[in-house]
Amino acid sequence: MSDYNKLVIFDCDGTLVDGQHLIIDAMDLCFERQGLTPPERSASRSIIGLSLEEAMAVLIPNHDARFYRHMAEEYKNAFLDLRAENGDPIEPLYEGTLETLRELDAAGYLLAVATGKSMRGLKRVLASHEISNLFVSLQTADTHPSKPHPSMIQTAIMEAGSHTDQTIMVGDTSYDMLMAKSASVGAVGVNWGYHDEAFLHENGANTVLSLYSDLPKTVKSMIG
Template sequence: MQADRLVIFDCDGTLVDSQHHIVSVMVDTFTQEGLTPPSAAEVRSIIGLSLVDAMAALMPDGDGRQHVHLAERYKSQFRAMTVSDDHTVEPLFPGTLEALAALDDAGYQLAIATGKSMRGLVRVLHSHGIHHYFISLQTADAHPSKPHPSMVQQALMDAGTDAGKAVVVGDTSYDMAMAQAAGSKALGVSWGYHPAGDLVAAGASHVADSYDIVPDLVAEILRG
C-alpha cells in the first residue's frame, strides 16, 4: 500500500484538454476590451498561471488594475460559456480514467493543484465523474499563482504526508517549478502546453508520453 504517498495533478493540459475553450475566451476578452488579442501560442504559454498573473504576462505594459479587470472579465466570459446550451465539457485526455483508477487501486492519495477556480474545477470533475478520487483540491481562489509552493504545501497537509513522499504531475514548467519549490518530485507530461525540454529544465525527472506509463513512473519516482 502507498497510503503515505501523494500524487498531485494539474488540471488544464494534464487531466483535461481545455486549450480550445481557454484560447477562445481569452481572445474574446481582449477583443471586447478593444485590445489586440494574444495568439493561441501566447495563450498556451500562460496556461497554469493564476488569471491575474496570466494577464500580466499577456499584457506586460498594463498596470495591476487592468490585469485584475481583464481577469474578472475572463472569468465572467468563461462562466457564460459553460452555461450556454451548446457548451461541451473539456474532454479528458486519453487514458486519464484508467491511470487515476490504477493509482487509486494501488493506494496512492490523489490531489489537484490548479490555476482554475474551485467552481470551475468542481464542475469539470463532476462532469467526468472523477471527483471521488481526490482527497485535496487546491485552486487559485485561495493560493498564490504557481510556481509558489502554497498549493502543494496545503495538499501535503491534507494528506498528512511530507514533501519527499509526493510527486506533482503536470504539463507546464510552472508545475515542475512549483514541485521543486515545495521539495517534492516532478513528473512532466508531453501532451499539454509546454515542450518536454522545458519541463526537464524546470525540474521534471521524467516526462510521460502517454497516461499508460504514468502509474509505473509514479511508482519509480517515489521509490527513488
C-alpha cells in the same frame, strides 16, 4: 517515511483534461470586448496554468494590479458566456486518464489536484467526468498564489497527511515543474499538454512521460 501517505498531485488543464480551446476562445473574446488585439493563440496556450491575474500580466506587460484584476474578471465573464453559448461543453479527459487515476487509487496512493482554475471550475470538470471521489485534496487559484509558488502543493501535502519525500507533482507546464521543485517534491512532466518536453526538462522535470499508462510505474520508482 513509512508513516506518511503517498500522494500524487495533478494539474488539471493540459494534464487531466484538454481545456485549451475554450480557454483560448475566451481570452480572444475578453480582449476583443476591451478593444484590445487578442494575443497569439500560442501565447494564450503558454499561460494556461497560471492564475488569471498573473496570466494577464504575462500577456499584457507594464500595467498595474487594478488593470490585471479587471482583465481577470472580464475573462471570467467571457468564459462563462462562451460556455453558455456552447451548451456547457465538457473538456475531454486525455487518453488513459481515468484508467490511470483508478489504478493509482487502487494501489493505495492518495490523489490531489493543484490548478490555476477556480474551485468552481475545477469541481465542474471533475463532476462532469464523475471522478470527484478520487481526490482527497483540491487546491485552486481562489485561495493560493499563482504557480510556481509552492503553496498549493504544501497545502495538499498537509491535507493528505503526506510528506515532501512521499509526494509527486504531475503536470504539463514549466509552472508545474518549478512549483514542484520549489516545494521539494518529485516533478513528473507529461508531453501531451501545453509546454514542450525540452522546456519541461529545463524547468526541473525529473522525467517526462508520453503515455498515462507509464505513470504508475514511474510513481512507484520515485516514492515506492
